[in-house]
Amino acid sequence: MSRKSLTKDKCPVARSLDIIGDWWALLIVRDALAGVTRFNDFGRSLGAAKNSLSTRLKTLVDHGIFEIRSASDGSAYQEYALTSKGRALAPVLIGLAQWGHRTRLQTRGPHLFVC
Template sequence: MKRKSLEDSQCPVARSLDIIGDWWSLLIVRDALRGLTRFGEFQKSLGIAKNMLTVRLRQLVDEGILEMRPASDGSAWQEYVLTERGRALQTVLVALSQWGNAFLFEECEKGSVLVDRINQRPLRPLQLLADDGRELSPDEIELLPSASATSA
């Protein structure tokens, strides 16, 4: 069964999920943020079938999340490099990581933690902040059509 496209949805979450909504795509972006660039590196890290990886990488390139470049070592291979659009997904992955650490691990389980490269300290939890700096709870946020939000 063919998946329904959400590219025309007025909801930005739906449009985003239309592009990066499967777990392989986000895991590829995660690995690219960690410095992986080669097909074989992604395949080894993820344990994904080569045909599935080929499709996901092509989709990410077509959507402007990754771009293909000649290998930096001068070999005949191609590398997959995050674009600005792809690097911007880091915030999404940080949010997922922090949520996962908070809710999906038992106290005795060891997960992984995101740290600042310079001082090796864990990142602060992401916060939802109002324009005036107030921290917002989920019930203090609503989604409006763009015209309503800009005219307020």
């Protein structure tokens, strides 16, 4: 099934899912909230193929969820930093984790975002 764009849908849930509805996107945001900033670190954490990760990060940057910055350590690398729009997704992920706990989907550790 080809993916249908929801950008013009009347429902704000549908429009939001058009940007962050891909499960990789939410896992990237989860990792960023935990302090991951570098492309290779996202790849290592998620086990994602470079092309897939690159495409998803570009989409998140294009939608203002991340911004690209010079590395904080002064190296030539770049980092992905959550914007305020990206940080505003924290309650969404917390709610999703709480739902998983309540419905017994979570099988490891007692804390949110423990994976």
